[in-house]
Amino acid sequence: MIKLHGKMPKRDDGEPFVVRVVRGTPGSPLAGDREAYILGPDEVAPPGYRAYLSAGGAHLQSPGQTRVIWPIPEELSYLSDGDIVRINPKTGELWVVYRRSSPFNAMLLTERCNSNCLMCSQPPKAGDDSHLVKAYLDAIPLMAPDSAELGITGGEPTLLGGSLLQVLRACKEHLPDTALHMLSNGRLFNYLSLCREFEAIDHPDFMIGIPLYSDIPHRHDFVVQAAGAFDQTVRGIMNLARCGQRIEIRMVLHRETVDRLPQFARFVARNLPFVEHIALMGLEMMGYVKMNLEALWIDPVDYRQQLRQAVDVLRQHDLNVSIYNHQLCVLDRVLWPVARKSISDWKNEYIDKCRECAIQDSCGGFFASSSLRRSAHIAAFQSHEVCSPIAGVKKQVSNV
Amino acid sequence: MLPTLPLLNDRFLGAAAFRARVGTGYSLLPLRLIALDALRYVLTNFAGEHVVLPKAIARQFIRHELDSNSAVYDELKSKHFLLDDDSTVALDLLAVKYRTKQSLLANFTSLFMFVVTLRCDHSCPYCQVSRQSVDRHAYDMTIAAADRAIDFMFHSPSPAIKVEFQGGESLLNFELIRHIVTRVNDRNVLEGRDIRFVIATNLMCLSDEILSFCKEHDVFISTSLDGPRTLHNQNRPRPGGDSYEVAVAGIGRSREALGADRVAALMTTTEASLSQPVEIVDEYVRQGFNSIFLRPLSPYGFAVKTGLVTGYSIEQWLDFYRRSLEYIVELNYRGIPFREDYSSLILRKILTPYPTGYVDLQSPAGIGISGIVFNYDGDIYASDEARMLAESGDRRFRLGNLHTDSFEEVMSSDNLIDILSETMTECVPMCVDCGF
Numbered sequence: 006m007i008k009l010h011g012k013m014p015k016r017d018d019g020e021p022f023v024v025r026v027v028r029g030t031p032g033s034p035l036a037g038d039r040e041a042y043i044l045g046p047d048e049v050a051p052p053g054y055r056a057y058l059s060a061g062g063a064h065l066q067s068p069g070q071t072r073v074i075w076p077i078p079e080e081l082s083y084l085s086d087g088d089i090v091r092i093n094p095k096t097g098e099l100w101v102v103y104r105r106s107s108p109f110n111a112m113l114l115t116e117r118c119n120s121n122c123l124m125c126s127q128p129p130k131a132g133d134d135s136h137l138v139k140a141y142l143d144a145i146p147l148m149a150p151d152s153a154e155l156g157i158t159g160g161e162p163t164l165l166g167g168s169l170l171q172v173l174r175a176c177k178e179h180l181p182d183t184a185l186h187m188l189s190n191g192r193l194f195n196y197l198s199l200c201r202e203f204e205a206i207d208h209p210d211f212m213i214g215i216p217l218y219s220d221i222p223h224r225h226d227f228v229v230q231a232a233g234a235f236d237q238t239v240r241g242i243m244n245l246a247r248c249g250q251r252i253e254i255r256m257v258l259h260r261e262t263v264d265r266l267p268q269f270a271r272f273v274a275r276n277l278p279f280v281e282h283i284a285l286m287g288l289e290m291m292g293y294v295k296m297n298l299e300a301l302w303i304d305p306v307d308y309r310q311q312l313r314q315a316v317d318v319l320r321q322h323d324l325n326v327s328i329y330n331h332q333l334c335v336l337d338r339v340l341w342p343v344a345r346k347s348i349s350d351w352k353n354e355y356i357d358k359c360r361e362c363a364i365q366d367s368c369g370g371f372f373a374s375s376s377l378r379r380s381a382h383i384a385a386f387q388s389h390e391v392c393s394p395i396a397g398v399k400k401q402v403s404n405v
Numbered sequence: 406m407l408p409t410l411p412l413l414n415d416r417f418l419g420a421a422a423f424r425a426r427v428g429t430g431y432s433l434l435p436l437r438l439i440a441l442d443a444l445r446y447v448l449t450n451f452a453g454e455h456v457v458l459p460k461a462i463a464r465q466f467i468r469h470e471l472d473s474n475s476a477v478y479d480e481l482k483s484k485h486f487l488l489d490d491d492s493t494v495a496l497d498l499l500a501v502k503y504r505t506k507q508s509l510l511a512n513f514t515s516l517f518m519f520v521v522t523l524r525c526d527h528s529c530p531y532c533q534v535s536r537q538s539v540d541r542h543a544y545d546m547t548i549a550a551a552d553r554a555i556d557f558m559f560h561s562p563s564p565a566i567k568v569e570f571q572g573g574e575s576l577l578n579f580e581l582i583r584h585i586v587t588r589v590n591d592r593n594v595l596e597g598r599d600i601r602f603v604i605a606t607n608l609m610c611l612s613d614e615i616l617s618f619c620k621e622h623d624v625f626i627s628t629s630l631d632g633p634r635t636l637h638n639q640n641r642p643r644p645g646g647d648s649y650e651v652a653v654a655g656i657g658r659s660r661e662a663l664g665a666d667r668v669a670a671l672m673t674t675t676e677a678s679l680s681q682p683v684e685i686v687d688e689y690v691r692q693g694f695n696s697i698f699l700r701p702l703s704p705y706g707f708a709v710k711t712g713l714v715t716g717y718s719i720e721q722w723l724d725f726y727r728r729s730l731e732y733i734v735e736l737n738y739r740g741i742p743f744r745e746d747y748s749s750l751i752l753r754k755i756l757t758p759y760p761t762g763y764v765d766l767q768s769p770a771g772i773g774i775s776g777i778v779f780n781y782d783g784d785i786y787a788s789d790e791a792r793m794l795a796e797s798g799d800r801r802f803r804l805g806n807l808h809t810d811s812f813e814e815v816m817s818s819d820n821l822i823d824i825l826s827e828t829m830t831e832c833v834p835m836c837v838d839c840g841f
């Protein structure tokens with residue numbers, strides 16, 4: 006598990022700022038006031054940077070240093086060239102906003118939400134969190150334009166209205182070649198006017214992932230804990246399609262969603278066949294899932310049949326379906342080709358049993374949080390059990 | 406359904422709180438039903454959804470007595486056969502599905518068949534048109550008629566246009582085909598339609614010149630293949646008795662020149678075919694096709710007029726169809742991917758929200774508004790069958806003539822509108838209630 010937040014001693018009363026990390030040869034700063042230089046051992050701070058960071062802390066005492074130097078907390082020592090951090094001098098918080106080398110960068114734009122899903126991994130918080138958008142608006146111009154994909158998540162990003170559109174425009178301007186993937190509950194797209202705004206921005210590579218949890222309205226509403234949400238979301242999906250937006254449907258599998266999985270698949274194939282991708286996702290043991298563990302947990306082996314049927318239905322309709330967050334040993338082998346290594350690197354783990362497993366390379370493994378509950382059927386494969394490398398299991402960037 | 410365990414953290418509302426909205430009553434959404442057998446009804450709706458129910462349950466449902474806690478209730482709701490206080494989005498979804506099913510109507514006519522000549526070297530007894538001998542040029546379409554047909558065609562708003570050359574034996578008038586293709590392409594520089602050309606031919610007069618023309622202009626070839634040699638030659642006599650050899654050689658040459666996906670074959674089922682379902686399918690597999698369209702005899706043209714062909718009953722046809730299909734399914738199980746196109750169309754209609762574009766199976770029928778035929782003499786017909794019927798004296802489906810009638814006159818003629826409205830199952834008495 007890679008940490009994204011760290012604490013440093015408080016330094017001054019300055020406003021929080023966002024900087025890109027420079028590690029290696031100093032040279033002359035490209036965007037000095039928006040860059041932080043990481044000092045090498047015994048290196049004297051070169052001039053011109055917004056801030057200076059030190060990995061060991063040895064610099065802090067050295068007599069030659071005249072500048073303020075922030076000691077990088079131990080757990081964030083991986084920070085490297087091109088990463089972007091936000092430093093809050095008043096509190097000493099160091100937040101890794103963006104990691105240059107990660108294919109899983111996501112921008113959490115707000116923690117507010119108009120739903121309250123039973124299994125939310127990022128439970129909503131009310132209150133003003135506009136500093137998040139502000140930090141990302143500062144960070145976007147500093148991100149590497151060759152980043153393959155960038156996520157937008159929340160909370161519910163559409164609650165931001167105009168500032169969300171601002172973020173999208175900034176991405177289009179500074180990162181035109183970076184695919185943008187946004188997670189939204191889709192409810193506000195019930196307003197065609199919002200879809201029209203997205204259409205007008207016309208981002209070159211933008212997709213919206215929208216959760217749908219049942220073909221029966223009140224079942225979906227129960228899962229998201231909001232009456233009327235199903236109608237809003239489905240109308241939202243139709244509105245987005247009208248405006249030419251690319252849509253992915255996301256279904257999280259747990260005790261309250263798996264019983265009608267085949268019917269759900271049929272409903273999607275029949276009513277929303279224009280969606281570009283359908284992700285069937287395993288539970289992450291985070292947030293509310295911990296509170297509702299007994300109500301939601303079901304061993305994936307116990308819904309194998311429904312999962313198999315659902316994938317069959319979707320594939321028969323020529324829809325593009327993937328399974329996320331499932332270990333290969335709990336899946337019907339027929340489903341291996343649609344299983345993806347979907348867990349973000351910074352929270353991806355394997356367990357002891359996996360060490361002897363012949364297909365660990367193809368397997369997506371576990372969320373770090375899975376220590377709370379795992380399938381009772383995790384079992385390593387011997388190499389003779391799996392004749393050839395599994396071609397189907399692809400690495401997929403997915404922001405989960 | 407799995408039992409809902411009372412283990413949710415109490416900051417969350419239980420499932421029952423959301424379920425309460427379902428209420429006590431429901432309304433029926435538009436539906437039709439018909440007995441499938443003694444025990445079951447099939448319920449269908451205009452968006453193409455279907456549910457098969459035991460008769461007793463169907464009756465309960467229609468009488469508003471269905472238990473809202475039952476699995477059947479959820480199935481009917483999921484497929485948009487009923488509406489309760491839970492949600493109204495079903496109406497929007499039904500509207501979209503209906504629009505999708507009918508989406509091809511909006512494009513209007515997209516298939517234009519040019520009968521470039523009635524002449525033919527074959528003398529097939531089942532011929533669907535009244536062919537003429539090879540030297541009777543009076544049965545060729547004139548350049549003037551062809552040019553008017555092209556003007557007529559571009560009046561259609563359809564973004565995709567298919568131009569099909571028919572006969573007689575169409576290649577006996579290749580010069581006119583060349584003229585039409587060139588002229589259509591020239592005009593399309595400005596029109597920007599997605600145009601596809603298909604020549605329906607017995608391949609007798611295929612030449613390198615023709616093939617290179619087809620290659621250059623991306624023209625598809627469609628030919629006839631009735632089955633193995635003996636059957637095919639028996640069905641399709643010509644001087645020399647080598648129709649099969651000609652077809653097979655021509656298919657090979659065309660594939661080589663144009664690519665395998667540019668060459669298709671059609672079969673017609675004669676009485677002699679009925680006993681050879683496996684042999685016919687095998688012939689298609691042997692010739693490298695990955696599908697077959699099993700077609701019954703058309704009751705028009707020479708076949709009926711002359712009594713040259715012994716017809717067969719619907720039961721005989723269905724039996725042949727069933728046996729062919731069984732064999733095709735078996736082939737697929739053996740790992741040979743092979744499709745029966747008619748079944749594919751039907752299954753697509755039943756199992757997907759999409760239209761098929763198959764003019765015979767839609768409401769309203771595709772006559773005139775999906776496909777239209779320009780006969781060699783400039784007469785305009787609603788369909789291929791319409792011109793066959795006219796050849797045998799019944800001109801009911803003749804819509805006009807290229808030399809005297811405009812696109813607007815033809816498309817708004819009483820003749821066309823009357824027959825169209827008779828094919829709208831949405832409003833024709835009896836049809837409106839039929840479950841199929």
Ligand code: SF4
Nearest residue numbers: 332334359362368385
């Ligand atoms: S044993 Fe571990 S690596 Fe192997 S399939 Fe199961 S979870 Fe994946």
